[in-house]
Amino acid sequence: MQITLLRFILKSFVIIALVLLLSFFIFYFCIYSGFFGKIPSENELKSKQNSIASELYTADSVLIGRYYIQDRKNVRFEEISKHVISALVATEDARFYKHNGVDVRSLARVFFKTFLAGDEQSGGGSTLSQQLAKNLYPRQRQPFLSTPINKIKEMIIAQRIESIYSKKEVLELYLNTVPMGGNIYGIERASEVYFGKAAMGLKIEEAAVLVGMLKANTTYNPAYYPTRSLERRNFVIDQMVKYNYLDNSSADSIKNLPLKLNLKRRTVYAGIAPYFSEQLRLELVKWCQSQIKADGEPYNLYTDGLKIYTTIDSRIQREAEKAVKSQMSRLQYLFNQHWKGRNLWRNNGSVIQTAMQQSLRYKRLKEAGKSSQEIREIFNTPVKMTVFTWAGNKKRTTSPLDSIKYYQSLLNTGLLSIEPGTGYIRAWVGGINHQFFKYDHVLSRRQAGSTFKPVVYAAALEKGINPCRYFPNVRISYPQFENWSPQNSDNQYGGKYTMRGALSHSVNTVSTQILIRTGIKPAIALARRMGIESDIPEVPSIALGTAALSLFEMVKAYTTFSNSGKAIEPIYITSITDQKNMILLQRNHAVSHQAISPQNAAIMIDFLKGAVDEGSAVRLRTKYGLSMEIAGKTGTTQNQADGWFIGITPDLVTGVWVGAENPAVHFRTLEAGQGASTALPVWAHFMLNLSKKDDFAGYRSSRFDALPRDLQARLDCPPFVREEVKEEPPKKKESFFKRILKKGLNLFKKKKKNESNDI
Incomplete structure (x- = not known):
C-alpha cells in the first residue's frame, strides 16, 4: 500500500515536472518567437544606436548648444577611466568576464525573488548584458506575468548581444546608455555634470559615486542626497576591495575623503548665443524632415547626433553679450530714475490688462472655468516666484499682477552683427535674458525710424537725383496725402540741405521731399532688392521709418552699402555632419545680387560717415573715442518707443534695437529715449571692447576704400546753406562788335542825362 x-x-511528481518543463519551453518559445513583443535580431542589434544629442558649434569650434531628448554624449571604451570599469564590474556583475550574457548561478535567486515573490525591483541576477538589453529595449507592460516575460526577453537579447559584441564593446555600450539622473544619460555626460570633467579623468572616489548611482539614480544622486551618495560610494569601494580591484589601505584612505562635486548643470542653451541656438533649432527641425537616411527614415535632430557648424564667432558673440549686459543694466537704471515718483501705468492701463490676458497663467485659469473676479483675485494674491533682475535672479513673494507690471517696465534689446564680405553672421543677441524673455528681438518687427532713410536716399541716387541738389528745410503739406505735413523732431527749420547734410542730421522734411521726388514705389522696390521682406505700406511716412521691420532685415540691407551695392543673403550654417562625420550640408558662399550701383553704394557710405562724424551719431567720436572709420544711422520712433543704431565698419555691419516689450512703455523725452542715447551706447561698447582684443586689433584703424576722384567731385558741396542758393546759368561771351556797340550806346545815354540835368 505504501x-x-x-x-x-x-x-505524479514526474508528470507535474514534465508538464511544468513543457509549459516553460512553450512559454519560452512564445517569448522567443515574439508572441509577447518582438525580439530584436542580430542584424538589428548590430545597427542599434543610442539616441545622441546633436551639437551646435561656433566658427571657432566652441560648443554653444545641444539638442536632445536624452542628454547623452557617447564615448569609446578607451576614453573611460579604468576605475569606472573596475567599480562597475565589482558592483554590478562580478562574473562579467565568465558568462555569455546570462549568469546561470544567479538564475535560482532570480527565480525565487521575481517569479515567486513577484519583486519587480529585484535585479540581483541581472548581468550587465541583461541591464544593457533593458536600457536598449525598455520593459513593456504585459497582460499577465509581466516580470517573468520581460526577464526572459532580456536574457535572450543579452545572449544575442554577447554573440555579436566583445566584452569591451558591451561595457562601452552599457556605459553610454545608463540613466544618470534627470535627463542625463551615459558616463561622459554624468562625469561632466557632476564633476566637471571627461570620463577619462575620473578618480576612484568619483567613479565610485557614479557607479553607485546605477542602483537608483535619484535615491543616490549626489547633488540632492549627498549623505546617501557617500554611503553608496563607500559600498562600491568595499566591492572593489572584495574582488581585488583595490587594496584595503587605499580603500580606507578613499572612504575617508569627503564628497566633492563640481556641478556643471546646463540647460539646452546654457552657453552663449541662446537666442541664435533656438532660432536655428526651429529651422533645423524642418531641414531634418527633408533629409532621408540610409534606412529610409528622416534625420532626427534630437537623436541622430548631428554636428552643426555655424558662422558665429564666440569671441565676437561674448563681447556683444557683455555690451548688452553692461549697457542695458545702466539704461534700465536711468529708465527707472526717469520714471521715479511718477506712475508709468497712469495712461497705460491697457498694457497691463493685455499682458495679463496673454499670460499662460491667465489662459489656464480661463480653461479651468474661472470667472473674471476669481482670476483677478488670483492675480492679486502674492506667491513665491523667481524673477529676473540685473543683479541676478531673485526669489520673491509678489502677486502675479505686480510681476507683470515689473516685467513690462523692463527695456529689452536685440543685436546682430554680419561680416559684409562673406555674409557670415558673427553675433546674435535676441534679448537681455533667454530664460525669462523668449521673444527674439533680432526677428521681432518694430518701426525702423530714421534707420530706413538710407534706403530712400539710395533709391534717389539710383533715380539720378544729384547728391548736391539742395532741398529747403521747410514744413510742407501734401494735398495728395490728405494734407499730411511732416515735422522735424527738433522743430528746427530754415536753410537748405544736400542729401548728405539731411541724412547726417536726420531732417524729416527733406527726407520726405526726397521720397516724393523719387517715388514711393521705387523706394519700396529697392528695399525689396536689399533684402527687406516685411510689408511696407505705400505711404509717404515710410520716409520717416513708420514701416515695422526686423533688425535682421535692416542689418542685412545695410550690408549692401558696404558690399559695393550687392545685397547678400546672410549665412549662419557652414556645414552639418552626421555621427560618422559625413557631410550632409555644405555652404561656402553667400548668394548675392546687385541691388544698387557700386558708385551709389560708395556715395551712401560717404553720406552715413557724415552722420557719425558730424551728425546724430557724433558721440561715437566725442564720447566713446572710436577711431576706426564708421558709417551709420541712428533711429528713433514716435514717443521714443524704439531706439536704433546701425553702424557699418569695413569689417562688420552691426545693428542694435532697444525698447520695451510694448511700445507704450518708453522714455518721456527725446533726449533720454532717442536711438543715440539707447541703442548707440550698446554698439559703441561692443565695438570699443572688441577692437581692444588682440585678435581684432586691426579693427581700430580699419578704413573704407577711398572715393574715386569723380565721385569726390560730385559730392564737393556744402551740406547746409543758410541763404537761398541761386543757380544762375553761365554767361555767354559777347562778340567784339557787340561790345563796341553797347559801349557807344552807354556813352550816348550818359551825355543825354547830363544835358537834362543842366536844364
Whole structure:
C-alpha cells in the first residue's frame, strides 16, 4: 500500500515536472518567437544606436548648444577611466568576464525573488548584458506575468548581444546608455555634470559615486542626497576591495575623503548665443524632415547626433553679450530714475490688462472655468516666484499682477552683427535674458525710424537725383496725402540741405521731399532688392521709418552699402555632419545680387560717415573715442518707443534695437529715449571692447576704400546753406562788335542825362 502510494506520488511528481518543463519551453518559445513583443535580431542589434544629442558649434569650434531628448554624449571604451570599469564590474556583475550574457548561478535567486515573490525591483541576477538589453529595449507592460516575460526577453537579447559584441564593446555600450539622473544619460555626460570633467579623468572616489548611482539614480544622486551618495560610494569601494580591484589601505584612505562635486548643470542653451541656438533649432527641425537616411527614415535632430557648424564667432558673440549686459543694466537704471515718483501705468492701463490676458497663467485659469473676479483675485494674491533682475535672479513673494507690471517696465534689446564680405553672421543677441524673455528681438518687427532713410536716399541716387541738389528745410503739406505735413523732431527749420547734410542730421522734411521726388514705389522696390521682406505700406511716412521691420532685415540691407551695392543673403550654417562625420550640408558662399550701383553704394557710405562724424551719431567720436572709420544711422520712433543704431565698419555691419516689450512703455523725452542715447551706447561698447582684443586689433584703424576722384567731385558741396542758393546759368561771351556797340550806346545815354540835368 505504501509502495503503491509512493509510486503514485513519484509518478505524479514526474508528470507535474514534465508538464511544468513543457509549459516553460512553450512559454519560452512564445517569448522567443515574439508572441509577447518582438525580439530584436542580430542584424538589428548590430545597427542599434543610442539616441545622441546633436551639437551646435561656433566658427571657432566652441560648443554653444545641444539638442536632445536624452542628454547623452557617447564615448569609446578607451576614453573611460579604468576605475569606472573596475567599480562597475565589482558592483554590478562580478562574473562579467565568465558568462555569455546570462549568469546561470544567479538564475535560482532570480527565480525565487521575481517569479515567486513577484519583486519587480529585484535585479540581483541581472548581468550587465541583461541591464544593457533593458536600457536598449525598455520593459513593456504585459497582460499577465509581466516580470517573468520581460526577464526572459532580456536574457535572450543579452545572449544575442554577447554573440555579436566583445566584452569591451558591451561595457562601452552599457556605459553610454545608463540613466544618470534627470535627463542625463551615459558616463561622459554624468562625469561632466557632476564633476566637471571627461570620463577619462575620473578618480576612484568619483567613479565610485557614479557607479553607485546605477542602483537608483535619484535615491543616490549626489547633488540632492549627498549623505546617501557617500554611503553608496563607500559600498562600491568595499566591492572593489572584495574582488581585488583595490587594496584595503587605499580603500580606507578613499572612504575617508569627503564628497566633492563640481556641478556643471546646463540647460539646452546654457552657453552663449541662446537666442541664435533656438532660432536655428526651429529651422533645423524642418531641414531634418527633408533629409532621408540610409534606412529610409528622416534625420532626427534630437537623436541622430548631428554636428552643426555655424558662422558665429564666440569671441565676437561674448563681447556683444557683455555690451548688452553692461549697457542695458545702466539704461534700465536711468529708465527707472526717469520714471521715479511718477506712475508709468497712469495712461497705460491697457498694457497691463493685455499682458495679463496673454499670460499662460491667465489662459489656464480661463480653461479651468474661472470667472473674471476669481482670476483677478488670483492675480492679486502674492506667491513665491523667481524673477529676473540685473543683479541676478531673485526669489520673491509678489502677486502675479505686480510681476507683470515689473516685467513690462523692463527695456529689452536685440543685436546682430554680419561680416559684409562673406555674409557670415558673427553675433546674435535676441534679448537681455533667454530664460525669462523668449521673444527674439533680432526677428521681432518694430518701426525702423530714421534707420530706413538710407534706403530712400539710395533709391534717389539710383533715380539720378544729384547728391548736391539742395532741398529747403521747410514744413510742407501734401494735398495728395490728405494734407499730411511732416515735422522735424527738433522743430528746427530754415536753410537748405544736400542729401548728405539731411541724412547726417536726420531732417524729416527733406527726407520726405526726397521720397516724393523719387517715388514711393521705387523706394519700396529697392528695399525689396536689399533684402527687406516685411510689408511696407505705400505711404509717404515710410520716409520717416513708420514701416515695422526686423533688425535682421535692416542689418542685412545695410550690408549692401558696404558690399559695393550687392545685397547678400546672410549665412549662419557652414556645414552639418552626421555621427560618422559625413557631410550632409555644405555652404561656402553667400548668394548675392546687385541691388544698387557700386558708385551709389560708395556715395551712401560717404553720406552715413557724415552722420557719425558730424551728425546724430557724433558721440561715437566725442564720447566713446572710436577711431576706426564708421558709417551709420541712428533711429528713433514716435514717443521714443524704439531706439536704433546701425553702424557699418569695413569689417562688420552691426545693428542694435532697444525698447520695451510694448511700445507704450518708453522714455518721456527725446533726449533720454532717442536711438543715440539707447541703442548707440550698446554698439559703441561692443565695438570699443572688441577692437581692444588682440585678435581684432586691426579693427581700430580699419578704413573704407577711398572715393574715386569723380565721385569726390560730385559730392564737393556744402551740406547746409543758410541763404537761398541761386543757380544762375553761365554767361555767354559777347562778340567784339557787340561790345563796341553797347559801349557807344552807354556813352550816348550818359551825355543825354547830363544835358537834362543842366536844364
